[in-house]
Amino acid sequence: MTNQELLDLLHQGLHRVTARTFAPLSLQDKVDELGVDSLEMLELVAWAEEQTDRRVPDAKLHAVATVGDLCAVLAGAPVRTVLQ
Amino acid sequence: MSFVWLTDVLATYDDDRPAHEYLGPDGEWVRLSRRELLREVRVAAAGLVGAGLRPGDRVAMVAGDPGPFVGAFLGALWAGLVPVPVPPPPLLGRREPWRELLDTVLSVARPKALCLPAAERELARTVGPLVTYEELAGAPPSEGGPVPRGPQDVVYLQFSSGSTARPRAVAARAGAVMANGLAIMREGVNADADTDRGLSWLPLHHDMGLVGFLLAPLAVGVPTSFLPTRSFVRDPGSWMRAMHERSATLTFAPNFAYALAARRSRPESVAALDLSRVRVAGCGGEPINREVLRRFTEAFAPAGLRPEAVLPCYGLAESTLAVTFPPGGRPLTVDRIDAEALARGSAVPAPDGVPDAGPVTEVVGCGSAFEGHGLTIRDERGRCLADRAVGEVWVTGPSVARGYVGDPEATGRTFGRDGWVRTGDRGYLVDGELFVTGRAKDLLIVRGSNTDPQRVEWLVEALPGARLGGVVACTRPAEETEELVVVVECRESAAGGLPAQVRSVLGEQLAMAVHDVVLVRPGTIPRTTSGKPRRQETRRRYLEGELVHVQ
Numbered sequence: 001m002t003n004q005e006l007l008d009l010l011h012q013g014l015h016r017v018t019a020r021t022f023a024p025l026s027l028q029d030k031v032d033e034l035g036v037d038s039l040e041m042l043e044l045v046a047w048a049e050e051q052t053d054r055r056v057p058d059a060k061l062h063a064v065a066t067v068g069d070l071c072a073v074l075a076g077a078p079v080r081t082v083l084q
Numbered sequence: 085m086s087f088v089w090l091t092d093v094l095a096t097y098d099d100d101r102p103a104h105e106y107l108g109p110d111g112e113w114v115r116l117s118r119r120e121l122l123r124e125v126r127v128a129a130a131g132l133v134g135a136g137l138r139p140g141d142r143v144a145m146v147a148g149d150p151g152p153f154v155g156a157f158l159g160a161l162w163a164g165l166v167p168v169p170v171p172p173p174p175l176l177g178r179r180e181p182w183r184e185l186l187d188t189v190l191s192v193a194r195p196k197a198l199c200l201p202a203a204e205r206e207l208a209r210t211v212g213p214l215v216t217y218e219e220l221a222g223a224p225p226s227e228g229g230p231v232p233r234g235p236q237d238v239v240y241l242q243f244s245s246g247s248t249a250r251p252r253a254v255a256a257r258a259g260a261v262m263a264n265g266l267a268i269m270r271e272g273v274n275a276d277a278d279t280d281r282g283l284s285w286l287p288l289h290h291d292m293g294l295v296g297f298l299l300a301p302l303a304v305g306v307p308t309s310f311l312p313t314r315s316f317v318r319d320p321g322s323w324m325r326a327m328h329e330r331s332a333t334l335t336f337a338p339n340f341a342y343a344l345a346a347r348r349s350r351p352e353s354v355a356a357l358d359l360s361r362v363r364v365a366g367c368g369g370e371p372i373n374r375e376v377l378r379r380f381t382e383a384f385a386p387a388g389l390r391p392e393a394v395l396p397c398y399g400l401a402e403s404t405l406a407v408t409f410p411p412g413g414r415p416l417t418v419d420r421i422d423a424e425a426l427a428r429g430s431a432v433p434a435p436d437g438v439p440d441a442g443p444v445t446e447v448v449g450c451g452s453a454f455e456g457h458g459l460t461i462r463d464e465r466g467r468c469l470a471d472r473a474v475g476e477v478w479v480t481g482p483s484v485a486r487g488y489v490g491d492p493e494a495t496g497r498t499f500g501r502d503g504w505v506r507t508g509d510r511g512y513l514v515d516g517e518l519f520v521t522g523r524a525k526d527l528l529i530v531r532g533s534n535t536d537p538q539r540v541e542w543l544v545e546a547l548p549g550a551r552l553g554g555v556v557a558c559t560r561p562a563e564e565t566e567e568l569v570v571v572v573e574c575r576e577s578a579a580g581g582l583p584a585q586v587r588s589v590l591g592e593q594l595a596m597a598v599h600d601v602v603l604v605r606p607g608t609i610p611r612t613t614s615g616k617p618r619r620q621e622t623r624r625r626y627l628e629g630e631l632v633h634v635q
Contacts, residue, residue, distance in 0.1 A: 021576070031177045036607055041176055042318050058109065058314055059203060061176045 001052070003027060006071040009048060017043045027068030034067075048074055055080040089239075089258045090265075090302055091162050091230035097122040102307040106151040107315060107326065114151065118305075121155075123225055128159025131220030135197060135213070139164030139231050142193055142241065143215075146200040146208075147289035148172030150310035152217035154288070154298060156199055159220065161239060164231025168193045168241040168253070169289035173207050175314050183209055185251070192253050192490055193241055235259025241489055242291055244401045253489040254401045263482035264404035265300035267454040272397070272409035273334055273364045277305040280363070283332035284308065285316035285323055292369050295405035296336050306334070316341070320348045324384060328357040336366035339373055340553060342380040347552075349383045360388030364412065368397040370616060371522060371538045372448045374418050391415060398450040398518055402498060402505050404483045407459060408518045410451030417449030419519055423594050427533035431472040431512045431519065443593050445539060447519040457481030458504075461513055471514055474534070476524050477507045510536065526619045528559050530566050535594060537619060543593050544570055547585050549578020551606050558623035560600070567599035571622055571631065573606045579634045602626060603634040 001009070007025045014022045017040055025034075031041060049055055054077040064070050097103065097118035105115045116124065137143055143160055147153050147169040160167035170189050173182050190198070190210060200208060202216040233239060239261060241253040269275040282301050286293030301308045309330045315322045323345055327335060337345075342365075367377060381391040392413050399406035410417065423443035425432040434444040453459040458480040461469045469475045480503045487495035498506050510527065511520040522536025540557035544550055554573030559566035570586055583601040590596045608631065610618045625631050 038174055038176065038178060039317065040606070045176065046318055058175060058312075058318075062173065062203075062207075064176050065179075 001075060003068075003071055003075075006074055007067070009051060010044065010067065010070065013044045013047045013051070017047055025067050027066065027071065029067040031064060031067060031070065045070070049077070049080070052077075053080050054078065087235045087259065087262075089230075089233045089262065090299060091158075091233070093303060093305075094122055094125060094158065094162070095230055101305075104154065104307065105309045105330070106149075106154075107309070107311045108151075113309070113330075121158075124155035124221075125158040125162050126225035126227075127223050128155045128220045129162040129230075130159075130226040131223035132156070132160055132163050132165060132199075132215070133226065134223055135215045135219070137163065137165050137196055140166065141197075142166045142168055142195040144168045144170050144190060144193060144195040144198045146170055146172050146198070146204060147287060147294075148201060148204070149312050150288060152201060152221070154310070156217055156220055157240075157288070157294075157298070158302075162226070162230045164233065166238060166240055168195055168243075169294060170198075170243070171287065171289045173204060175317065179207065183207075186210065189243060189251055189253075192243075192251065194490075233258045235262070242294070242401045243289065244291075252491060252494055254485045255487060255489050256404060256485060260404050260483050260485060261295065261299055262303060263456075264406060264454075265295065265303040267457075267483065268296065268300045268406050268409070269304045269306065271454050272406060273366075273395075274412055275301070275304055275306050275334065277307075280306050280334055281330060281332045282306055282308040282334040283311070283327055283330055284335060285311040285313050285326075286337065287313045290369075291399075291401040291405045292336055292338070296366075300405075320344045321350075321353060324349070324354075324357060324359060324387070327359055327362060328387070331361055333361050333363045334366075335362070335364070336368065338369035339367055339371065339376055342367060343373075343376045343552065346376070346380040346383040351386070354384055354387050357384075357387035359384055360390070362389055362393045364395055365389070365393045366395045366397050368399055368406070368450075371520065371536075372396045372450070373542055374416065374446045374448050375542075377416060377448070396448045396450050398477075398509075398511075398520055400479075400505075400507055400509070402485050402507065403457075403479050403481070404485070406454070407457065407479050407483070408451045408453050410449060410517075417517065419447045419449060419514065420444050421447060423539075424533075426474065426521065427535050427594075429474045429534060431474060431514075431521075443595055445594075447521060449514075450518045450520060452516040452518070453479065454481065454483070457483060459513070459518060460504075461511065469512075472512050474510055474512045474521060477509045477511050477518065477520070478504045479507060480504045526558075528557060528566070528568060530559060530568055530596065533596075535596065539594060540568070540570065540590060540596070541617075543589050544572055544586050547582065547589065549574050549582055551575075553617070554606055554609055556609055556617050556619050556622040558619055558626065560623075560627060562599070568596055569600045569602065569623075569626060570598055571602045571604060571609060571626060573609055574603050574634065576605075576634055579603050602631055604631055605634055608632065 056077040060073040100117040103118040103121040197213040238255045284297035398408045422432045423445040461475040528535045537557040541555040545555045551573040556571045
């Protein structure tokens, strides 16, 4: 997926998870400043994982500070095999 | 009879019966027999001593993944050290508030070293010796027995997870920990080491996780399965799935987790589970909402979960963990009382079947104090109150601590010389059963009426557009009395009609007038690391004009 596709997906996910509207995302946006709390943020990650059939390892999430970081870990995540 | 401490029990772990199992990142469970657990403990003890730590030294330990933490914590107890569990970094974002909290915690505990996973080494900016769990695991096991401890010895420090600005560390004594652990397992849940299994995702730096699922089960030999907290947070369904998979019988969590588990449950997933073995799904640690427990038991009833498995309990770190438990196997006790009388400090039963009898509040019963422990309700001057009179909950008995570390002022306010602890919680007694109504310091006092903010918040967060867990009720000073302010996190689209609905529901249900409804964006209300809204800090920001209103 391209960065733009991932940005669109996360934008859609924010709306799905929070039922609020958000301005379009950019790679530079800081995740702490999106106006979502930590639980919603993890719901967003879970939703994006489901849509892309991927699973981001927990250790990779530690380094995420921007939306760009989140796109990168999603793009690089292994395809889900177990769980559920 | 001589005192038996947990490490004395551990020293008898020389067989192949199951002890612990940890869910790994690959979804597989790593199982440890009693013998293997004891070996891990001896290895960690040797590693800690090898790092230069000596009996009585404090060692902070980041309580992230249960596997490495549990071995290291028990190893520290084995070596006679005083471990201090500290919270792990958040999974994603918000690093700076965590670093600040860690700095504060370490400045209170003043440990000789900080233990953490190698991967988190760079995250902590602490000066002082760092020891990684990986380094500890590489030592040859300690050959000797555990360092003997007496009942009065301080064996670890437990930071309270309260919503106060400055975290306080309770000095946990060996005698109190054993007394509480045994009371929980024998009297509270009537545990049987041969047939029961505990299961927990609770953070191990909190008393409910640490005492409830590590120390208490160990005292009586009940095997336990541990999920990392993040497994539950990333996927709340993992909790009940794991209960099913591991045939677990005992679990515990705060109110909010039951709400989350019910909200995210899907009928088709629930139908595939068998939860008929669950004997105890305990709930405590924050005010208990009857409606939440009802939703939870309804959601999981198709999996065979029995409603009487849900046990609302009361406790606090200042009394090690638990104070009251209801008798097992009985349905929830729900007291329906007159909301207006409650505001005047009296829990008067609401008349049944009388229309227009006035607003009613439901309070969940948390059972009675353990044998050998005392619980009274007192007024501001410390005088004991009669049944159904609302006041502060005071507790005493072998489980209570003696004070906080390095905070004589707070110790003096909370711990009496006569062994009674002022809990800061409000409630009332009916025939020895405790009903908790809220926190004393957050109490809303308006025109002489006392209302617990949680009652206001539960009503408001149920309104369409308001955010569950995103409401704070507080007061602002006014000329004649305090006035009620409600801060609500909400969707912008709902902002228009919400203030009128807030006023209407609080007028109807609690007979309260609202002076200001402040609508803010989700994420605005400050929270503790465990996600509880910080009421006093929200109030301060409101009074200082720092809250940004939704347009």
